[in-house]
Amino acid sequence: MSYSTFNRKKFDSMKEPMFFGENVNVARYDQQKHPIFEKLIEKQLSFFWRPEEVDLSNDRKDFQRLEEHEQHIFLSNLKYQTLLDSVQGRSPNVALLPIVSLPELETWIETWSFSETIHSRSYTHIIRNIVNDPTLIFDDIVTNEEITKRADSVSKYYDNLIEMVNLYNTMGFGTFNVPGKGDVEITMPKLKKALYLTVASVNVLEAVRFYVSFACSFGFAERTLMEGNAKIIKLIARDEALHLTGTQHMMNLMASGKDDPEMAIIAEECKDDVRNIFIEAAEQEKEWATYLFKDGSMIGLNAQILGQYVEYITNVRMQAVGLDTHFETKHNPIPWINAWLVSDNVQVAPQEAEISSYLVGQTDNSLDDSDFDDFDL
Amino acid sequence: MTLTSKQDISQKKEQMHRVLLGKKQILVTEDEPLLVQLERAGIHVEYQCREGYCSSCSIKLLWGNVSYPFEPLAWVQSGYLLACCAIVKSDIEIQFL
Ligand code: FES
Numbered sequence A: 001m002s003y004s005t006f007n008r009k010k011f012d013s014m015k016e017p018m019f020f021g022e023n024v025n026v027a028r029y030d031q032q033k034h035p036i037f038e039k040l041i042e043k044q045l046s047f048f049w050r051p052e053e054v055d056l057s058n059d060r061k062d063f064q065r066l067e068e069h070e071q072h073i074f075l076s077n078l079k080y081q082t083l084l085d086s087v088q089g090r091s092p093n094v095a096l097l098p099i100v101s102l103p104e105l106e107t108w109i110e111t112w113s114f115s116e117t118i119h120s121r122s123y124t125h126i127i128r129n130i131v132n133d134p135t136l137i138f139d140d141i142v143t144n145e146e147i148t149k150r151a152d153s154v155s156k157y158y159d160n161l162i163e164m165v166n167l168y169n170t171m172g173f174g175t176f177n178v179p180g181k182g183d184v185e186i187t188m189p190k191l192k193k194a195l196y197l198t199v200a201s202v203n204v205l206e207a208v209r210f211y212v213s214f215a216c217s218f219g220f221a222e223r224t225l226m227e228g229n230a231k232i233i234k235l236i237a238r239d240e241a242l243h244l245t246g247t248q249h250m251m252n253l254m255a256s257g258k259d260d261p262e263m264a265i266i267a268e269e270c271k272d273d274v275r276n277i278f279i280e281a282a283e284q285e286k287e288w289a290t291y292l293f294k295d296g297s298m299i300g301l302n303a304q305i306l307g308q309y310v311e312y313i314t315n316v317r318m319q320a321v322g323l324d325t326h327f328e329t330k331h332n333p334i335p336w337i338n339a340w341l342v343s344d345n346v347q348v349a350p351q352e353a354e355i356s357s358y359l360v361g362q363t364d365n366s367l368d369d370s371d372f373d374d375f376d377l
Numbered sequence B: 001m002t003l004t005s006k007q008d009i010s011q012k013k014e015q016m017h018r019v020l021l022g023k024k025q026i027l028v029t030e031d032e033p034l035l036v037q038l039e040r041a042g043i044h045v046e047y048q049c050r051e052g053y054c055s056s057c058s059i060k061l062l063w064g065n066v067s068y069p070f071e072p073l074a075w076v077q078s079g080y081l082l083a084c085c086a087i088v089k090s091d092i093e094i095q096f097l
């Protein structure tokens, strides 16, 4: 019941479920119940990068030359991503660490959250480079209605789980009156349901919500604008692709019943809820695209194309967690985005030469237009 | 040298498999993952990492066998394959989302 930072019980952590078993005591990685989380940790560590390695001096000039509606697109996306990573930099730790029961999963959660703090730091790096007063941008995140609407959706499942786990850790099972909220019933199935829905909503956050913003960043870069930003977004996208695999594994392990039989029943019960989380997020992202382009589109991208992309990527992500796809869109309307989303060490994209420059420091930030002749939008 | 390359060719021939995709039929070898061979045949496949960790290249496997030289980090749903790292081991039929 109550959380201990070093559980004194002797137990076999190989027999614990992922969550709501014993609190982890010894951080050991020589044996793992689910080796996938150890592999994710190693992969994430191999991805380590620092935003300061990316030279943004050209982005400052580019930004000043953008049309006003393009600046709106660029800044709004930055604000939205800042919100998402602010949430992700803390919430897996706050919500999941008190209830995790496997050392490899505990450390994956910490490693995952840590990488989100790099993302947050990179937004400060970007914003500092393009505007004189970053405070104006950061302050707007908590007041801009379009952003705060989304803040509610991405934090509500986390907040609910955190509140329930707090009650459980202090009071145990039962029905408790929470001021301003009324009666909250704490049972193990209810806790597990709150957890399952949280993991699903985090999967949607990382697997769907980021992608409109990614597409815009790469859309600018295809026109050789804001290329430093695109390099950073590429690194963020690589991390996010790993994070979404983490939550897909958690959801699929839960649904399989192999980790915790009771969780399989809950996953089955929650199927429609999870479908709705995906669909609702997709609709919100389509609205977001409309908001971005309210004063004008950018070359190669508009609200309709981005809407189709959201539907397409949502289908891909739903299938990955064993759900039937929801949207009619069967094709990626912006296939060029994949060349930007691919890992650095895999040779596909025409911009390969340019991308690798971040590795050797801040050297080559002045390619001329002819280097990008191969691009088609 | 000539001898070796002849051997290569005959070996490759033995490893050719048919991939059925709707009304299309693509011949593939066991030398490379399915994704690159589909791309070479002019078929667009969704991808992201091309390293087996993001599951974006997941395709329905209706029948037939594939194998993975390295266990992918992404979860592979039963009845699906990950095109970026799957080696086709028999004639197969696949279907996109
Ligand atoms: S492209 Fe990422 S798993 Fe295949």
Ligand SMILES: [Fe+2]
Pocket: A085, A088, A115, A116, A119, A236, A240
């Ligand atoms: Fe992130």
Ligand SMILES: [Fe+2]
Pocket: A088, A116, A206, A239, A240, A243
């Ligand atoms: Fe993430």
